[in-house]
Amino acid sequence: MYSKQPLRINQQIDQLINRGLSILDIDLAHHFLSHISYYRLAGYWWPMQAEPKEDHIFKPKSNFEDVISLYNFDRVLRVIIFDAIEKIEISLRTKLIYHLSHEFGPWWFQKLEIFQNVPEAVKTLAVLEEELVRSKDIFIKSHKAKHKDDLRFPPSWKTLELTSFGALSKIYGNLKNDVTSKDIIAKELGLVNHTFLPSWLQSLAQIRNYCAHHSRLWNKNLPGRPKLLPNPPFNWIREVPQEKEMHLLYIHLCCIKYLLNIIQPENNLRQQLVSLLEKYPSVDPNALGLKPAWVEEPLWK
Incomplete structure (x- = not known):
């Protein structure tokens, strides 16, 4: 049975010191712990603790100060990645709307026959409906007022503007493989065909959510595994991470960079990543999975 009780900030500081963490400025530590929770910061000092981790004893x-440096590094890293994924999200949304509207009409997203998993498509439509009901956007209000007798959703170029990246990635992945637009979109984003893009989008949607909810990316075990092309048509990396390294951020950064180079x-x-690493020299690039010569890879030049 869980028995731990909450600690006051002074007690938190005493506990860290007793466990071997050096704190030179107590007032500064009090300030940070009053604005950033103990448990959130624990993700950054966890690698500093010796084995067995259950004892919570810090290494010499x-x-x-290094904990705060890691925290600040990670915060800026999330901002950089979020900005990059935003561009990918907008491009995907644009391509879904454009190509599928021309292939199947403005309400293609309501045509259940073009999806592999119909129950999943119905769930997505339910989410879209909730977003439409909540929406305060002028273009949605205007559409509803002007077309009161039309019980359909607004056309895709209006409805999908409200859709999250996660929902967009699910919509794309759930399209039947014989839908022509599915391959066209993948090819336009440099991934040749529909085989590879769904796993990339799923992975990036998860990372985007971590960024949006201010979750740690540094030294994180990421769940997504992007399926890699054997011979990408555009610049890629020569040194591909091994399977045991695929949970680290680097391969996901490579996917982001690959798509961004096209978009x-x-x-x-x-430049943003290089500058960030230079600003925080105490940060170990290995915790991100960065290879020693990553900046010399064709993808990153």
Whole structure:
């Protein structure tokens, strides 16, 4: 039975010191712990603790300042990644609306016959309906007022503007494989055909949610596993991570960069990451899965 009781901030600081974490500025530690929860920060000092982890004893030379550096590094990293994924999300939304509207008409997303998993498609429509009901957007209100007798959803170019990246990735992945637009969209995003893109989108949607909810990305075991092309048509990496490294951020960063190079060829993702690592030299790039010569890879040049 769980028996731990809440600790006051002074007690939290005392506990960390007793466990071997060096805290030079008590007032500063009090300030951070009053604005960033103990448990949130624990994700950043966890690797600083010796085995067995259950004892919570810190390794020698562990200090609170490095914990805060990691936290700040991770916060900026999330902002950079969120900005990059936003561009991918907008591109995917645009391509879904454009190609499928021309293939099946403005209400293609309500045509259950074009989806592999009909119950899943029905769930997605229910989510879309909830978003439409909640929406305060002028273009939705105007559509409803102007077309009161039309019981259908607004056309895809209106309805899908309300849709999350997660829902968009599910819509794309659930399209039947003989839907022509499914391959067209994958090819336009540099992934040749529909075989690979769904896993990339699912992975990026998960990371986008971590960013949106301010969850830790540094040293995180990511659940997504993007399916990699054997011979990508555009610049890729020569040193592909091994299976045991696929849970780290690096391969996902590579997927983001690959898509971004097509969507926004003059992007500065490489420069942003290099500058961030230079600003926080105490951060171990291995915790992100970064290879020693990652900046020299064709993808990142």
